[in-house]
Amino acid sequence: MSAIKIENLSKVFGDFKALDDLSFEVSENCVFGFLGPNGAGKTTTIRMLVGLSRPTSGRIFIDGEEVVFGKTMVNNKFGYLPEQPAFYGWMTGEEYLSFIADLFLIKDKETEIKRVLTLVKLTDAKSRRIAGYSNGMKQRLGIAQALINKPKVLILDEPVSALDPIGRKEVLEILLDLKKDHTIFLSTHILSDVDRICDDVAILDHGKLITVAKLSELKNEYAAPVLEIEFDEDPKGVAEELRKEKWVQKVEQQGEIIRVWLKDEAVIDKNLPLKAVSKFNYGIVHYGMLQLQTEDLFMNLVGEDK
Ligand SMILES: Nc1ncnc2c1ncn2[C@@H]1O[C@H](COP(=O)(O)OP(=O)(O)OP(=O)(O)O)[C@@H](O)[C@H]1O
Ligand SMILES: [Mg+2]
Structure with missing residues (x-):
């Protein structure tokens, strides 16, 4: 009960x-x-x-x-x-x-x-x-x-x-x-x-x-290592492709920016994400880890703009 x-x-x-x-x-x-x-x-x-x-x-x-x-x-x-x-x-x-x-x-x-x-x-x-x-x-x-x-x-x-x-x-x-x-x-x-x-x-x-x-x-979802990649144009097809990778937990796309929730930060050292996206020949403006803290979890869910 x-x-x-x-x-x-x-x-x-x-x-x-x-x-x-x-x-x-x-x-x-x-x-x-x-x-x-x-x-x-x-x-x-x-x-x-x-x-x-x-x-x-x-x-x-x-x-x-x-x-x-x-x-x-x-x-x-x-x-x-x-x-x-x-x-x-x-x-x-x-x-x-x-x-x-x-x-x-x-x-x-x-x-x-x-x-x-x-x-x-x-x-x-x-x-x-x-x-x-x-x-x-x-x-x-x-x-x-x-x-x-x-x-x-x-x-x-x-x-x-x-x-x-x-x-x-x-x-x-x-x-x-x-x-x-x-x-x-x-x-x-x-x-x-x-x-x-x-x-x-x-x-x-x-x-x-x-x-x-x-x-x-909640912490697994929101405090997991997140890679942010910004392209110089809408990277069509990239999010779908990334979702198929076994080291990927979740992918979100907002315009030219793709965020990839990684199962393990170690894949960065092996350059796996970079290899996966460079197949597409889109220009990459920014490529780096987002540092999501538990405070962000709260802010993500209860943003002031909501
Ligand atoms: N008796 C009441 N009459 C009219 N509005 C009320 C009344 N009690 C609460 N409210 C309104 O309901 C909303 C929720 O208030 P509540 O006190 O439940 O918030 P809270 O989450 O406990 O906030 P806090 O962290 O400030 O304690 C507020 O907008 C408040 O102004
Ligand atoms: Mg209260």
């Missing part, structure tokens, strides 16, 4: 379509990155996932149970960390968790509070007032409250976006630790976070799903 299943989910605010017919599934015990630029619709989706906002259309299932708007406070299906969590600064970390545990009708409060404090490495700070916590500590406390009901799925809206590199690393390490017992669904607009911890990703832009894939597959 999928940890999360989203079916044809849409959300309209007035005449603005914030989310357009989203469908995908999240498998169990994976870290799933929900990636998209500012305003893509990540928070809109997450608020519907946790029952805080009513879908205009579509259905959501978490661990097989349908999410019903407004009816999700007391269950053990998911824990939720909002985008900008608010705390009572005058409470200590421990008092805050006790307050949340009461909302969830947790029975053995003391044990559970101890458990979550250990998971997020806040045991030493439990008796300090939250007002004196760093942003990273507040975010870890936010994760602790999301864990109090032992949820199957952790839903985190930009858990590290506001943190400095150290705070970010601490939180990401905690999330990796939590992966063995939970499915983690996290939104972010920062690709390097995804790079560090995610198994699968969905990319959202302007309310539309652009792709859902294993991160490793």
Whole structure:
């Protein structure tokens, strides 16, 4: 069974379509990155996932149970960390968790509070007032409250976006630790976070799903060595010929430019691509490797011109 299943989910605010017919599934015990630029619709989706906002259309299932708007406070299906969590600064970390545990009708409060404090490495700070916590500590406390009901799925809206590199690393390490017992669904607009911890990703832009894939597959496709060849005229027939070569993964042509995704960069040393295209007698204006980084993967899929 999928940890999360989203079916044809849409959300309209007035005449603005914030989310357009989203469908995908999240498998169990994976870290799933929900990636998209500012305003893509990540928070809109997450608020519907946790029952805080009513879908205009579509259905959501978490661990097989349908999410019903407004009816999700007391269950053990998911824990939720909002985008900008608010705390009572005058409470200590421990008092805050006790307050949340009461909302969830947790029975053995003391044990559970101890458990979550250990998971997020806040045991030493439990008796300090939250007002004196760093942003990273507040975010870890936010994760602790999301864990109090032992949820199957952790839903985190930009858990590290506001943190400095150290705070970010601490939180990401905690999330990796939590992966063995939970499915983690996290939104972010920062690709390097995804790079560090995610198994699968969905990319959202302007309310539309652009792709859902294993991160490793996306990287293979978009971070593979790419050769770019520019000809002095439209090189008719060349792309078709290159596609037949066994060292070629994919070929794309835009006017005079051909891009060849290579299975292995070593073919360049053997001059195989050059030999293959020189048969055609077109003039070559430029011939060289494109350095596609994982950041480009995101930019390719979510270009500003889209
Ligand atoms: N209550 C609302 N009323 C009207 N428009 C809204 C409302 N909530 C969100 N929107 C719009 O929906 C779009 C998606 O917003 P959302 O907050 O889901 O984006 P996001 O992907 O979470 O962005 P960010 O990375 O900035 O957090 C935006 O254009 C936003 O202005
Ligand atoms: Mg958001």
